[in-house]
Amino acid sequence: MQVIHTDNRPHYATVSRKILITFLVVSFLPLLVMTGSLLYQSHAFFHEKVKNQIEYLAKIHTLNIDAFLRERLNNIRFLAATRSYEELTDESGLRRILQRLQEEYGPVFSDLGIVDGNGRQIAYAGPFRLEGADYSQAPWFKEAMSNPDYVSDVFMGLRGLPHFIVAVRRQPRRGGRPWILRAAIDFRSFNDVVENLRIGKTGFAFILNRQGALQTETLADVKLAKASYMALFGRGGTGVREPVRFFERSDLTGIKSLYVTAPLKNGDWLMVLQQISADAFGDLRKTQGIALINLILGSVAIIASGVVLSRLVKARLLREDREKAMMNQQIVESGKMASLGELAAGIAHEINNPVAIMVEEAGWIGDLLEEETFQDSDNLAEFKRALKQINTQGIRCRDITQKLLSFARKSESRTSLVQIDQLIDEVVSLSTQHARYANVLIETRYAQDLPAIEVSQTEIQQVMMNLINNAMDAMAKTGGLIQIDASLDRDHIVIEVADTGPGIPETHLSRIFDPFYTTKPVGKGTGLGLSICYGIISRMGGRIQVKSAVGAGTTFTIHLPCAEAPPHQPGL
């Protein structure tokens, strides 16, 4: 009976789209802000961390190297101060001193020599043939003569091997030209101090002099051009006075590296720590990668949730709108039935009085016919038959108006606790005989533990009887099955009366509960039975519905509330 039209697809699609967009905006905004903040914070944190780490290493190693050089210089200075010129120029004594130094410090000192004021080496102890060597033109000699002590850059010199000179100038007490005690520092020993410094996978250290020349060995595959080394000094190699500098720069191959520079040897040398940026910031890249993966996974989850949510909401809206439409339809139906009830009550009252008068007048004629005057009339029997017919039809009219009123009246039926399965059994037993003649089988099926409900027993019996009689009438020619089920659906008892009859065409379904609407032949039905059922069930706070299809039978479904009997609805 209930055909609900709520399939307003464009509307639901718009609502669904708006919900999806709102959900995505609300969800994505904090996710993006959070991810952005995480990326920014991690970038700042890792930059600071890497910078601090490299700067710390640079400072530590600068101090170590400075201490190394100072110690070597102090070694030589001590020798020059504590040994006489004669002792030092005695080559056998000088060899012993070198041996002692090597025993004490390892192969740091590769040789020792005394150079007079003219640049001639007058005593030598070491593995090379440098006795009598002339250093008058060597840059280190000139520097050493003009300073009390001196540490040279690394150079090849006469021996053809990289080394640097530590020299102390002494002035004889008795006057004369000064002389120099010099020691060659083994390059390998010095280089180890620097080369052993490794940072991450690609970080290493090296030392440059003012001209940009490497003072230590470094990894050949990352060697920079001389110009780049010079640039590291800043302002054309005029010396570095800033304690530590940190910067990032691409080399000639385009690879970005981090550089930390620190001055050594009073700014004559520059300690450089170099590490490829990708290596230095590996942890940062990892963190950023995780953040991006989280963003992607979060986005996928949000989009999926949004789509599911919007679909669920759309389905819910659709269902609620359908329920609302159904409720509206029921309200309209109830209103229609209430109006019909009022109308029926009016008709019943207005018809009944004239019918009563007609019946009484007919009765009066009957009374008069009893007199002797009419006893001989040829038509007496016909008069009596006609009067009886008037009386019969009058009583029929009364019955019809009574039915109308029972549909329309404000019921004062007494309610009691009724066990619905027992009640149905009673009604079925009353109909059994009739069913047998009509070749109809009635089957019942009840759910376990059906609760007793507070209803008018006679009214429910009337409803059940009506539905069973209708089903039997529908199957009078063919016979068939009436299946009666009673079950519990949350707080309602559901009674279904299904038949295997010919079914009801859809055009009739919408009017089936209207008073006087009948498909039975004239004189066979008043069209009030289902109207009365409708009125009774509605007054009980329940509802009655019908489903039917031609050729597939008809099912009436009654929902009755299990709670206390609801207040009677006025107007029905």
Next chain:
Amino acid sequence: MSKATVLLIDDETAFLEAMKRRLERREFHVETATGGMQGLELIEACGNRIEVVVLDVKMPGMDGIETLCEIKRKFPLVEVIMLTGHATVDSAIEGMKRGAFDYLMKPADIDGFTAKVLAAAEKRQAQEQKIVEARMKAITHRRA
């Protein structure tokens, strides 16, 4: 001598006339009134003669239930049968609660109608008899 004196109260005069004729033919004495007020006046005017009142429930002005209450208040011995064109259970029960003897539905079968009127008249007479006996007993008791 009539079987009983009946007062019919109904706003439908055609119905009153038909019923009056039929009841009189069956040897009842019948008075008629077209409203509750008129009926009450008639009962008063007839003294103690009205035994049974057949009263329509739905009437303009003073309706059947109100009239019943007034009759029972002023003339408690008069038996009332409610007559209704729309036999609702509640109006019938309402009438019975307020002291009506029984109720009938329109159109009524004349034999059923007269049977109920006679039963009401007998009840009325039995009550009168009880009252007379009670009075006699009281007088006898006083003399003793």
